[in-house]
Structure formats: structure tokens, C-alpha cells
Amino acid sequence: MGRLDDKVAVITGAGRGIGREIALLMAREGARIVVNDLGGNQDGTGTGMIADDVVAEIRGMGGEAVSNMDSVAEVQGGERLIATALEAFGAVDILVNNAGILRDRTIFNMEEADWDAVQAVHLKGHYACSRPFARYIRENNRTGCRIINFSSVSGLIGNFGQANYGAAKAGIAGFSRVLALELAKYGCTVNTISPGALTRMTISLRENRGEQVGDDDLEQGGPHHIAPICVWLTTDAAARITSQIFHTGRGGIAIMQQPAIIKQFHKSSGVWTMAELDRHVPQLMAAKKAHDEAVRQSSIPVNID
Numbered sequence: 434m435g436r437l438d439d440k441v442a443v444i445t446g447a448g449r450g451i452g453r454e455i456a457l458l459m460a461r462e463g464a465r466i467v468v469n470d471l472g473g474n475q476d477g478t479g480t481g482m483i484a485d486d487v488v489a490e491i492r493g494m495g496g497e498a499v500s501n502m503d504s505v506a507e508v509q510g511g512e513r514l515i516a517t518a519l520e521a522f523g524a525v526d527i528l529v530n531n532a533g534i535l536r537d538r539t540i541f542n543m544e545e546a547d548w549d550a551v552q553a554v555h556l557k558g559h560y561a562c563s564r565p566f567a568r569y570i571r572e573n574n575r576t577g578c579r580i581i582n583f584s585s586v587s588g589l590i591g592n593f594g595q596a597n598y599g600a601a602k603a604g605i606a607g608f609s610r611v612l613a614l615e616l617a618k619y620g621c622t623v624n625t626i627s628p629g630a631l632t633r634m635t636i637s638l639r640e641n642r643g644e645q646v647g648d649d650d651l652e653q654g655g656p657h658h659i660a661p662i663c664v665w666l667t668t669d670a671a672a673r674i675t676s677q678i679f680h681t682g683r684g685g686i687a688i689m690q691q692p693a694i695i696k697q698f699h700k701s702s703g704v705w706t707m708a709e710l711d712r713h714v715p716q717l718m719a720a721k722k723a724h725d726e727a728v729r730q731s732s733i734p735v736n737i738d
């Protein structure tokens with residue numbers, strides 16, 4: 434018995450990296466899989482047939498899978514992707530919005546095409562695949578579905594040279610919180626992953642810094658470390674967990690904080706004066722500093738071995 438027997442999962446960008454590991458683990462847990470991947474270059478140019486290789490791997494393990502090579506960056510691509518699952522397996526239970534590209538530039542050098550391509554695959558890609566899935570859920574009153582979205586430290590905390598990618602990844606966190614509210618009545622959970630793994634996307638960054646990536650590095654920090662929490666969140670055990678952001682990688686599993694008011698003052702007798710702000714903004718900053726320190730303390734990893 435697998436944890437995902439009788440489930441159908443659609444995984445975008447599953448031809449390599451994190452998506453492929455999720456597809457393989459979900460198949461091992463009994464799910465039937467639609468492996469989506471455009472198969473292009475890291476910057477979003479080109480196409481390739483890599484989704485078929487992952488389908489062959491899953492079938493070789495005795496699992497069921499079909500491929501789809503549509504681009505998630507187009508609304509029609511997202512619609513065809515969900516239609517592929519319905520044609521092949523007659524249902525969809527899980528959508529993993531994982532596909533991604535990079536076009537890193539500082540703001541000084543970022544061309545409109547670099548901005549647009551990254552927004553299209555990441556932020557619009559989440560919309561393009563989630564909308565047909567959400568409509569399918571509503572039209573069929575299908576309960577207990579799951580959506581896993583992919584954000585990044587780049588958008589949640591910030592990373593030099595990734596304004597396009599960081600904006601899209603922060604947008605995905607906001608998108609996920611709204612989707613969690615809108616799909617709650619169908620028992621569909623929507624959670625977000627902030628991964629850290631050695632894949633095509635990150636190995637080139639390390640190599641550009643002159644660092645070598647060997648087999649040991651891949652074993653300790655590869656994309657197979659990301660798959661377990663993604664898969665677990667789609668099982669019955671996680672039916673009540675929604676609108677959360679999990680950070681994972683290299684043996685770590687963490688829950689992240691989300692925007693919330695830390696401290697506030699209220700004045701009912703008119704608008705704030707500059708002098709009052711002189712007095713009260715430093716108190717807000719002090720509360721923020723204390724909060725950040727408490728979070729820093731509680732984020733120190735607890736070893737479970």
C-alpha cells in the first residue's frame with residue numbers, strides 16, 4: 434500500500450531536478466503521474482523530450498505515467514496539461530507547480546525580456562496550471578485535492594541579482610495564500626515550498642564562483658532531499674495543513690514565518706504628528722528587532738538523529 438494509491442498527480446518541470454524526484458517518489462507511493470516538462474535551457478529558451486525519459490523510469494519501476502510537453506507559461510498550456518491527466522487517468526488530485534527558469538541580472542542590466550520570461554514561467558505559470566485545476570475541482574465537487582507551489586529564499590528573503598525571479602517567487606507566496614482561502618471549501622490544501630538543492634539551476638551558480646560540485650555534494654544536497662516533504666503534504670496525513678511555507682534541503686526541514694503584525698499603536702484623536710512618529714517608530718523597530726532575535730534563536734536546527 435502506498436500513501437498515494439488511486440491518486441493522480443500532475444507535476445510541472447518534472448523532467449529533471451526537484452520535479453523529477455517528486456514524480457519518482459509520488460509514483461513509488463502509488464500515484465499515477467503526468468510528467469510535464471518543456472525540456473528547454475535554463476534561461477527558458479529551447480525545448481526537449483526529457484519528460485519521456487522520466488515516464489520511462491516510472492514505467493520501469495512498475496508505475497503509471499504519461500508525458501506532457503506544454504509550456505506552463507501559457508494559459509492554453511496549463512489547460513492542455515490538466516486535460517492530459519483527465520484523458521489518461523480520468524481524474525486529477527494533485528498539482529505540483531515546480532517548473533522554473535532563471536535569467537539573473539542586476540536591475541541595471543535587466544532587459545524587459547528577462548523580466549517577462551521569468552514572470553511568465555514562474556508567476557503566470559502557477560496561475561495557468563492552477564486555474565484549470567481549480568475549475569475542475571469546483572465543477573466536479575472533487576474534495577481532498579492538493580496544490581504544492583514553489584517559492585524561493587530569493588523572493589521570501591532576498592537575493593542579489595534576482596529582482597525578476599525574487600518578485601515572481603514572492604508573488605507565488607501571495608498567490609498561494611489566496612488560493613488556500615478560495616479552495617478551502619473543497620478541502621483542497623495549498624502549501625508552498627522554499628527549496629535549497631543542487632540542480633541545474635544552482636550548480637551553475639556554484640561553478641561560476643569557481644566551486645566544484647562532486648558526487649558527495651550531490652548526495653548531501655541533491656533534489657532528492659526536497660521530494661519527501663512535498664509528497665507528504667499531498668497525503669492524507671496533511672489534510673489540515675494549508676497556507677504554509679516549508680523550507681527544505683540538505684537534511685533540513687523548517688517552517689517559515691509569514692507576514693504578520695508584530696506590534697502596533699493606535700491613535701483615535703486624529704492623524705499622527707511627526708513628533709509622535711519620532712517617539713513611536715523606534716519602539717516599533719525595537720519590537721521588530723526582538724522578534725527577529727527570537728526567530729533567529731528558534732530557527733537553530735534541532736538534530737533528530
Ligand SMILES: NC(=O)c1ccc[n+]([C@@H]2O[C@H](COP(=O)([O-])OP(=O)(O)OC[C@H]3O[C@@H](n4cnc5c(N)ncnc54)[C@H](O)[C@@H]3O)[C@@H](O)[C@H]2O)c1
Pocket residue numbers: 445446447448449450451452469470471472473474475477503504505506530531532533534554583584585586627628629630631632633634635656
Ligand atoms: N534548486 C534550488 O535550490 C531552488 C531554490 C529555490 C527555488 N527553486 C525552485 O524549485 C523549482 C525547481 O527547480 P530545479 O532546481 O529543479 O530546476 P531545474 O532547472 O533542474 O528544473 C526545472 C525544470 O522546469 C522546466 N521548465 C522550465 N520552463 C518550463 C515551462 N515553461 N514549461 C514546462 N516546464 C518548464 C525545465 O525544463 C526544467 O526541467 C523551480 O521553481 C525553482 O525556481 C529551486
